[in-house]
Amino acid sequence: MSTTYTIPVGPVHVGLKEPVTAWLELEGERIVNARVRPGAIHRGIEFMARERNPIQVIYLSERICGICSFSHVMCFIRAVEDLAQIGVPIRAQYIRSLVLELERVHSHILWAGVACYTIGFDSAFHLGMLMRERVMDVLELLTGNRVNYGVATFGGVRWDVTPELEKALRGMVRYYRREFTPFRDIVMEDPVAQARMRNVGVLTRDDAVRYSAVGPTARASGLRIDLRKSSPYEAYADFEVEPVVPQDYFGKAYGDVLDRFAVRVLEVYQSLDIIEKVLDGLPEGPFVAEPNPNKVLASLKKAEGTGWGIIEAPRGDDTHIVSLKGGEDNVLWWKVRAPTYANAVSWPIMFRGNELADAPLIINSIDPCISCMERMMVTDGRERGIVTKTELVNRSRQKTLDLKSKHAAGGGVGK
Amino acid sequence: MITRILPQLVKQFFSRIATNPFPARHMPPSLTEALTGPGASINPPVPVGPRFRGRLNYDRSKCIGCRLCVRVCPANATDYQPEEKKIVIHNDRCCFCAQCTEICPVKCLTMSGEYMISSYERKKNIVTDSGPLHVPEKSQA
Numbered sequence: 001m002s003t004t005y006t007i008p009v010g011p012v013h014v015g016l017k018e019p020v021t022a023w024l025e026l027e028g029e030r031i032v033n034a035r036v037r038p039g040a041i042h043r044g045i046e047f048m049a050r051e052r053n054p055i056q057v058i059y060l061s062e063r064i065c066g067i068c069s070f071s072h073v074m075c076f077i078r079a080v081e082d083l084a085q086i087g088v089p090i091r092a093q094y095i096r097s098l099v100l101e102l103e104r105v106h107s108h109i110l111w112a113g114v115a116c117y118t119i120g121f122d123s124a125f126h127l128g129m130l131m132r133e134r135v136m137d138v139l140e141l142l143t144g145n146r147v148n149y150g151v152a153t154f155g156g157v158r159w160d161v162t163p164e165l166e167k168a169l170r171g172m173v174r175y176y177r178r179e180f181t182p183f184r185d186i187v188m189e190d191p192v193a194q195a196r197m198r199n200v201g202v203l204t205r206d207d208a209v210r211y212s213a214v215g216p217t218a219r220a221s222g223l224r225i226d227l228r229k230s231s232p233y234e235a236y237a238d239f240e241v242e243p244v245v246p247q248d249y250f251g252k253a254y255g256d257v258l259d260r261f262a263v264r265v266l267e268v269y270q271s272l273d274i275i276e277k278v279l280d281g282l283p284e285g286p287f288v289a290e291p292n293p294n295k296v297l298a299s300l301k302k303a304e305g306t307g308w309g310i311i312e313a314p315r316g317d318d319t320h321i322v323s324l325k326g327g328e329d330n331v332l333w334w335k336v337r338a339p340t341y342a343n344a345v346s347w348p349i350m351f352r353g354n355e356l357a358d359a360p361l362i363i364n365s366i367d368p369c370i371s372c373m374e375r376m377m378v379t380d381g382r383e384r385g386i387v388t389k390t391e392l393v394n395r396s397r398q399k400t401l402d403l404k405s406k407h408a409a410g411g412g413v414g415k
Numbered sequence: 416m417i418t419r420i421l422p423q424l425v426k427q428f429f430s431r432i433a434t435n436p437f438p439a440r441h442m443p444p445s446l447t448e449a450l451t452g453p454g455a456s457i458n459p460p461v462p463v464g465p466r467f468r469g470r471l472n473y474d475r476s477k478c479i480g481c482r483l484c485v486r487v488c489p490a491n492a493t494d495y496q497p498e499e500k501k502i503v504i505h506n507d508r509c510c511f512c513a514q515c516t517e518i519c520p521v522k523c524l525t526m527s528g529e530y531m532i533s534s535y536e537r538k539k540n541i542v543t544d545s546g547p548l549h550v551p552e553k554s555q556a
Binding site: 052053055056057058059060123124127130140141142143144145148150158159182185186189292293294297 | 419420422423424427464465466467468483486487488489490510511512513514517518
């Protein structure tokens with residue numbers, strides 16, 4: 001007769017970078033089921049936003065996450081620009097894409113290092129941390145800070161790319177082209193690392209679709225999804241970003257941890273290409289539409305409505321929805337849907353059938369950002385019940401059809 | 416692979432150390448004394464970049480009390496004094512976003528390059544007046 005033991009990994013655990021609890025049901029060493037319990041790091045940021053005006057909330061949204069802080073800022077700013085119809089100069093769009101890619105480089109290298117640490121490959125971990133320093137230095141030169149750059153504002157960016165900076169950026173791209181390949185080979189050709197990561201934490205393509213995985217987690221399962229390709233924002237429409245999927249490089253997508261590692265490592269090269277394209281095509285012109293923040297605040301006070309911002313953060317698609325009320329300084333409400341929220345759903349699937357010793361690796365393999373994920377929601381309590389995914393898809397299709405017929409009748413899109 | 420990692424190890428063996436090794440062979444009775452006393456050699460901090468945002472400078476005589484910085488500060492670090500129509504800056508709350516220096520109509524707020532500002536006393540982090548800025552310490556490009 002088999003006995004099932006239930007053990008918690010977390011909320012505080014050496015293998016975890018942020019507090020989350022995974023209750024694992026074990027038969028011997030094998031995980032048969034898992035339940036994920038978040039809730040240890042909720043901070044109520046949306047509530048704090050309600051007593052701040054949009055310019056103040058830029059810096060608050062930066063503090064949602066330390067790694068992908070610029071993605072959250074961009075998402076929030078795009079949502080507000082969407083509702084207030086603020087135009088962005090093309091040079092500013094290029095600089096925004098540049099910082100987004102720099103952030104992706106540093107996030108993916110950090111994750112690759114941490115993944116090596118989780119499997120006990122400390123030399124590669126330190127090598128990864130060493131690699132990451134260069135992009136952090138460039139970010140500090142560009143924005144003044146290593147994290148929480150504070151570089152974006154409504155209608156543009158706050159600091160320009162100077163010729164010296166361009167030189168530093170090109171030097172960084174050359175450095176990574178030269179130095180990052182040894183790091184990749186050290187890990188991916190290592191037989192121990194392969195044994196620890198191959199066929200561990202498998203998320204099949206069907207499961208990735210069913211549980212709505214996003215970002216590198218979904219791409220590692222073979223799904224060609226990338227918002228930079230499917231709905232380009234900022235300057236990405238100029239660069240033709242192709243989603244990085246393992247079957248293009250290795251012939252088959254296993255959907256395991258090694259594939260997730262490979263996707264992130266290959267995306268670093270893709271980001272380096274984009275950075276070079278940004279620098280080559282950086283147009284002249286102003287880098288902010290309205291340099292006076294006071295005038296921006298005055299125009300945002302008049303704005304009313306709900307705006308959306310959806311971008312491809314390093315971990316997947318990040319969605320912000322912001323509502324402002326005309327005549328009021330402060331943000332009316334704000335909803336954040338971070339990529340980890342979507343990816344954490346597939347954790348229990350990845351756990352099943354694996355060894356207990358691999359649990360921290362599987363948790364880390366989706367690059368979890370628990371402080372991004374823990375959001376609150378206030379409803380008026382009128383609408384109850386659970387909406388299934390099929391119904392949601394049908395509703396979305398209906399909405400698209402409605403919009404299409406509306407635009408066909410009205411003639412032309414709003415913006 | 417050992418063949419790929421070996422050149423990295425050799426390279427790092429001869430590269431300059433940026434961090435400070437532990438200053439003593441054994442744990443000294445007072446670490447502060449060992450760090451500041453004679454014979455201690457500590458690598459100086461790396462110089463900050465041109466766009467670095469450090470502690471705020473506040474030129475009180477130039478300030479017109481328009482309260483725009485109070486309106487825009489995300490961290491409520493600027494405190495308005497209604498009697499004097501001036502502000503005081505709580506640097507321990509400051510998040511160094513430099514939004515106040517951007518919105519200030521008379522440019523009486525500037526970011527300095529100073530960053531070692533932690534203190535045991537809260538009052539040491541309150542800036543009431545740092546005087547007019549003689550040399551432009553840094554330019555906000």
